[in-house]
Amino acid sequence: MSTNNVLTEAINSASAERLRTTLLSICSQSVVAHSLACNQLLIPNEPSGEPEQSAPKRQRTENFRVRYATCVQCENEFDTLTNGPESCKWHDGELEIDENAITWDDWDEGSAGERHTDFNEKEFPEGFQWNCCDVQGDQLGKGCMKGPHKS
Ligand SMILES: [Zn+2]
Numbered sequence: 001m002s003t004n005n006v007l008t009e010a011i012n013s014a015s016a017e018r019l020r021t022t023l024l025s026i027c028s029q030s031v032v033a034h035s036l037a038c039n040q041l042l043i044p045n046e047p048s049g050e051p052e053q054s055a056p057k058r059q060r061t062e063n064f065r066v067r068y069a070t071c072v073q074c075e076n077e078f079d080t081l082t083n084g085p086e087s088c089k090w091h092d093g094e095l096e097i098d099e100n101a102i103t104w105d106d107w108d109e110g111s112a113g114e115r116h117t118d119f120n121e122k123e124f125p126e127g128f129q130w131n132c133c134d135v136q137g138d139q140l141g142k143g144c145m146k147g148p149h150k151s
């Protein structure tokens, strides 16, 4: 196996936290890596409307903002460059137990525990229903609300 393959494997198997620490460390060790990371993760701020000459040169080059953010509505990462009026679909309500779902047919709260837990929402989304639109819990991507992603 070439070093490249091993590195790919290492990157794929590392935790997000490990990759974060690694990237920060690489950026602090190499000016090139730092500028590559800036190109990937930052975008220039929209012009503020003030004439460019009025800002000192050094300040202008620092006028960047974060490109990728996590949406508070759909909980996905999104690209602020391509974020449009219909990019995000989400639900405005809460998940409730769907009493008709087959998930709960053999569920005995005495032995299996409480039904409405965060774990079950993730593990058995089909056993829940959004109270905003009565859509099943496994249809997060088919949210009843539509708009731009919000960070
Ligand atoms: Zn909904």
Ligand SMILES: [Zn+2]
Pocket (backbone or CB within 6 Å): 071, 072, 073, 074, 075, 076, 078, 087, 088, 089, 090, 148, 149, 150
């Ligand atoms: Zn979103």
